[in-house]
Amino acid sequence: MTDSVVDSILKARYLREGEKDYDDICRRVAEALGENEDEIRDYYSEMLSLRFLPNSPTLMNAGTELGQLSACFTLYVGDSISEIFDAVSWGAQIHKTGGGTGYNFSNIRPEGSPVCSTDGVASGPVSFMKVFNAATEVIKQGGRRRGANMGILNVWHPDILNFIESKKNEGDIANFNISVMVNDEFMELVEAGEFDKVWIHHPNTGEDITVGAVWEGIINGIWRNGEPGVLFYDEINRKNMTPNLGSIDTTNPCGEQPLLHFESCVLGSLNLSKFIYKDVLDRKALERSTRIAVRFLDSVIEKNVFPIPQIRIATRRTRKIGLGLMGVHDALLMLKLAYDSPEGRDFCEETMAFVNEISADESHRLAAEKGAFPAFKGSVWGDYEVRNAAMTTIAPTGTISLLAGCSSGIEPVFSYAYTRKDTVQKTFEMIHPLFESELEKTLSGIGKSPSEVKDLKRKAINHVHETGTIQDLLWLPESFRRIFKTALDIDWRSHVLMQAAFQRNVHASISKTINMPESATKKDIADVLLLSWHEKIKGLTIYRTGSRQSVVLELSKRE
Ligand code: CDP
Structure with missing residues (x-):
């Protein structure tokens, strides 16, 4: 990465008054989070060496008055006007501090339903989503970037077709990613080819919506411009770490963090390319950095200034953290392993299993020192006390991978x-x-x-x-x-299998785009979704080359 890119990002986003370079940022963050000299030194050197970086809000806000350090939030949206507008207000407060918000709009009654208090009719989830979108438009995150949102609707909500089409034209509801939360029952009907079966009866329009209509809607949307994303409700809940607290129906904006309502999560990523020495993975160094990173992220929960009390309460109850990897494709290149080979996937699976295991062990040690997370009893951890209900996540690392000069998250390099x-x-x-x-x-x-x-x-x-x-x-x-293959050289099956290899050893979820060539057919897209479901992926985004006009990364010929 050229210095000018890093400089421009640092200036635009991270440097606070009086700071001149990345070193100053590392010092501020380490001092804000470390509890003693040793911790401060370790945190500082992990960040400065680019072995580990926390998510952007931590880099921007640690040691400042704002003090909000997490990237991921999910909020509850009820069906009454006051509940809906409460969520708009909470979302605005979170965006102001640099966080992104996810909402499941399925509690909102379908369009055309009676509204008793006014004798009117309800306008439905999609209309309200536009209100959230407009609020986001006017609030920049900490004055530094625009807030990101995830809008989710359950596949069994009567307005599902309207929702799927809500981002039909590029630029519509631009501050939202949208995802359909599908369940096993729906996927089983699709797999069995039961397309004519009535899936939902719309209570207001009287329309019988078939399995085929919903499935086609999803596929057409993805083929057209990559929206909606798809989330797998049952898989998310089979892996819910705290079923004692209820089921999960919401994720953060990029989908990597399924959370209970009002939870937040701080992310951090280890740069795997920094742990390859002389063509082998230095597991000792990786273990050391993983342990430091877990402590770092747990400390964020202690020091964080939460935007609203509900979030403080829910976050402290489970203490979820999201440690993951970035620079994965770079590491594979250094090891001369092809991204789309079984050997490449095996290496990734083993490495992530190792990080996952060490993370849990460090969280176990933290529990012995400071106590397990309060909702521990009834969680999936049984008798093994840990301080954090979940420890691992694969973030997109959109900006921090630029700072670290490595490939983003687990994505293959887009172009050399x-x-x-x-x-x-x-x-x-x-x-x-x-x-x-x-x-x-x-x-x-x-x-x-x-x-x-x-x-x-x-x-x-x-x-x-x-x-x-x-x-x-x-x-x-x-x-x-x-x-030296690129994201577009790699066939969709290998993209999915790589995501699945990671998912087997990640507590939360994974941000990943399944890149497809422009020539991909709707049948190919259906096959990606079915394979992903079978491979126990929790959620995904598919992008067909050229299907959107504006993308951040482009080859020169499209400039
Ligand atoms: O690299 P960086 O830490 O800036 O963020 P990322 O890994 O690309 O994104 C992690 C999460 O940050 C996303 O899933 C969102 O929850 C949040 N985010 C946001 O709120 N606004 C953005 N413009 C980008 C990310």
């Missing part, structure tokens, strides 16, 4: 050379450093002279910049092309 337009509208030319160095080594290794290496290197970089792939450069050795 591209033009980046950042959130403050500057453009930067980016070349992946590992791609460049390995390319050079590979070309020299096959006997090219230094001047040939130089020419061919430029040719390959230009090609990947233009087209996003090197798979058609047959003069490059197959062994190089097999490793």
